[in-house]
Amino acid sequence: MQYTPFGHTGLHVSRLGFGSMRLPMTSANGKSVVDEDQSIAMIHRAFEAGVNYIDTAFFYCDGLSEITVGKALKGWREKIILSTKFPFDKPFRETLETQLKKLDTDHIDFYHFHGIGDWFFTHERHDEAVTGALRAKEEGLIRHLSFSFHDKPQVMMKLIDVGIFSSVLCQYNLLDRSNEEGLAYAKERGLGTAVMGPIGGGRISGMPPVVAHRLGVRTKSSAELALRFVMTNPNVNVALSGMSTMKQVEENIETASNAAPLSPAELEGINAAMEENRRMSELYCTGCNYCAPHCPQGIVIPKIFQLMNYHRIYRITDYAREQYNAIGTAPWSKGHKADECIECGVCEEHCPQKIEIRQQLKDCHATLAMASR
Ligand code: SF4
Numbered sequence: 001m002q003y004t005p006f007g008h009t010g011l012h013v014s015r016l017g018f019g020s021m022r023l024p025m026t027s028a029n030g031k032s033v034v035d036e037d038q039s040i041a042m043i044h045r046a047f048e049a050g051v052n053y054i055d056t057a058f059f060y061c062d063g064l065s066e067i068t069v070g071k072a073l074k075g076w077r078e079k080i081i082l083s084t085k086f087p088f089d090k091p092f093r094e095t096l097e098t099q100l101k102k103l104d105t106d107h108i109d110f111y112h113f114h115g116i117g118d119w120f121f122t123h124e125r126h127d128e129a130v131t132g133a134l135r136a137k138e139e140g141l142i143r144h145l146s147f148s149f150h151d152k153p154q155v156m157m158k159l160i161d162v163g164i165f166s167s168v169l170c171q172y173n174l175l176d177r178s179n180e181e182g183l184a185y186a187k188e189r190g191l192g193t194a195v196m197g198p199i200g201g202g203r204i205s206g207m208p209p210v211v212a213h214r215l216g217v218r219t220k221s222s223a224e225l226a227l228r229f230v231m232t233n234p235n236v237n238v239a240l241s242g243m244s245t246m247k248q249v250e251e252n253i254e255t256a257s258n259a260a261p262l263s264p265a266e267l268e269g270i271n272a273a274m275e276e277n278r279r280m281s282e283l284y285c286t287g288c289n290y291c292a293p294h295c296p297q298g299i300v301i302p303k304i305f306q307l308m309n310y311h312r313i314y315r316i317t318d319y320a321r322e323q324y325n326a327i328g329t330a331p332w333s334k335g336h337k338a339d340e341c342i343e344c345g346v347c348e349e350h351c352p353q354k355i356e357i358r359q360q361l362k363d364c365h366a367t368l369a370m371a372s373r
């Protein structure tokens with residue numbers, strides 16, 4: 001495992017972090033619950049391989065992620081850096097105390113204001129949360145205050161300049177490099193930097209190997225490339241991967257332990273391909289999935305946008321169309337296509353990127369629903 005200083009915190013963090021947002025689920029008494037045995041085995045395997053940063057949040061896995069993480073930390077707590085997040089719509093102190101109980105610990109190493117943006121400055125809970133967090137820090141319940149971020153890149157710098165945060169967690173991957181400048185700024189200001197979404201569970205946040213090879217990039221899989229890409233950026237300290245299977249854990253460990261950074265020629269190939277991405281700012285879907293759970297039609301919005309990016313950016317149109325046509329018909333591709341949208345607009349209320357989802361879905365369907373050639 002490779003390690004790096006985590007900003008000016010004095011801590012050294014493994015370059016791969018365990019994201020606990022997609023723990024394996026099972027069913028018990030007709031309810032979907034975290035498969036604790038499997039999850040704990042996966043987390044322990046990662047710890048044994050040297051992963052020393054684990055991230056969770058109040059709402060992950062229907063609120064069960066923190067409980068499972070707390071159980072997995074038994075016997076490991078002093079060696080592991082624990083990160084979780086405060087949901088801004090809740091009372092601060094009560095929520096923190098609940099989370100400490102769920103995690104069964106007396107302190108949280110990095111406590112994030114969850115998914116904040118420009119609204120943070122005027123939010124009705126701003127003063128309560130900031131005062132409460134600084135007090136909790138004095139009491140030792142929180143070691144560091146941090147924020148996770150979903151807004152326009154320039155807002156990240158504004159938040160960093162508040163001066164109370166020790167680290168930042170943001171989206172960053174091959175398809176979404178919008179926070180690159182913000183990450184550099186964070187590093188310059190001494191903040192630790194963690195990124196999420198380098199490889200989604202089952203979601204390719206990289207590029208298919210066939211495209212990578214065309215660009216002259218050596219890679220075994222899109223997941224490996226996605227992680228290597230993120231780890232090549234010296235302004236990224238820890239890449240969080242939301243792992244759902246032991247296979248993913250093993251693959252990520254192997255990549256994080258052995259990965260050579262991408263060579264200048266490989267990066268050049270990727271940069272050339274991504275330059276086009278930059279010009280397509282109208283479809284900068286980060287894959288955060290905040291929209292899809294609210295869709296009454298079960299439309300797999302981020303997946304559809306990702307396929308559209310494959311068509312637009314990499315020109316792998318046949319592949320994108322095949323994958324699109326499989327949605328809702330192949331057993332491995334659940335959900336519904338864009339043409340089932342009833343234009344209720346609920347998704348757009350939840351999109352931090354302010355994407356005009358309804359219009360984009362129409363364009364996606366018109367392009368992708370044609371027969372593969
Ligand atoms: S506008 Fe369409 S995609 Fe968005 S929530 Fe409504 S039905 Fe779903």
Ligand code: SF4
Nearest residue numbers: 285286288289291351
């Ligand atoms: S459309 Fe918006 S809310 Fe939905 S996944 Fe993309 S960025 Fe997230």
